[in-house]
Amino acid sequence: MNTLVTSGGAARVDNDAAPSSAWAQRLPIALAVLALFGWLLWSVSARQALLLLVGVGLGWALAAARFGFTTGWRTLVERRDPSGVYGQIVLLALLAAISMPMLAHFPETHAALGPLSVSLLAGAFVFGLCMQIADGCGSGTLYKAGLGVPLNMAILPLFALGSFLGSVHLNGWLALGALEPVGLVQQWGAGGALAGTLIALGLVAVGVGAWSGQRFSFRSMPRRWLWGALALALFAALNLFIAGQPWGVVYGFGLWAAKAATALGAFDAAHNAFWSDPGHAQRLQQTLLLDVTSITNIGILAGALWVAPRRPQDARPLTGPQWLIGLAAGFIMGYSSRLAFGCNVGAMVSGISTGSLHGWVWVPMAFLGTLIGIRVRRRFGL
Structure with a gap:
């Protein structure tokens, strides 16, 4: 390729320097993670x-594949492009196939259970709305x-404050x-729960x-959604x-x-x-490094930082009102x-893949919020 460029020598130097420059930027990250x-x-x-390494793997997969849950939903609505949603379905199916048998055979593992409540309905709807305005969910904000x-960096502490x-x-x-x-695993056993989940995902x-x-x-899906789903499923199962x-x-934030x-x-x-619950009170007294969610969140940040040198920043400048709307949404x-x-x-x-019914309630409510959030996003040019 360099022979097609007039200044072939200079082009060759630039092409060779780019990888070495990226590795030079990654070296401090690698040393920090290793330390x-x-x-x-x-x-x-x-x-x-x-778990730190698991978090690094999750962050790497999210950032390198640009596996955006928010973006996947938005492209389905705006462009009728289902690739991102199909990638999420593949992720859920793979992870459920690993997680549900694990829950049944290892009593020390626990599902991501949540109560069916008014707070679930309201929270999921509002979350789906705001994630489109802020252009990122919890994992999206992190990676x-x-x-x-810049916007997601500024949103991160506000997200933590809101979660608290x-x-x-x-x-x-x-x-x-x-x-x-x-x-569902407790109600139907691993086999029944997995069968029901796969049928629902198929529908x-x-x-x-x-x-x-x-x-x-599988043939028509972009490769990044497939390998991203596979990588995330494996790292989430390890978690x-x-x-x-x-x-x-969210809990870590x-x-x-707090x-x-x-x-x-x-x-x-x-x-x-x-x-004041004993478990939460204990975590408040302990170092953050003993908290499972916090350590994987730190790893996700590190994994995304590792990808950053070779991933061009696609953010565009925002106006003052756009900043305010984005931060409020975060x-x-x-x-x-x-x-x-x-x-x-x-x-x-985690809810759907471990058989929690609240995950299946969360999705349609969040999607309804997304439909409105996309309109708000468009209205303010975000």
């Missing part, structure tokens, strides 16, 4: 050290922040009406194909096996803000129903994600 891995292994636990997208406030108010929302969580794929005019086909709980994002508010003397956990997204017991990861991916 943190070694410290966790020595001072904390092998489990937390391994895009790692890629250096949502947890503070959660008990009041649940008082409006809530039913006990329903776990969704048929419906998406009928609406978009493009039937599901369940190592941590004993499914992949989540809320915990970060610890900050407690340290500043602005919050008394003893007087709050959520944070804060509300954090609040609503706590009410909905998770985002696209914790509620949809």
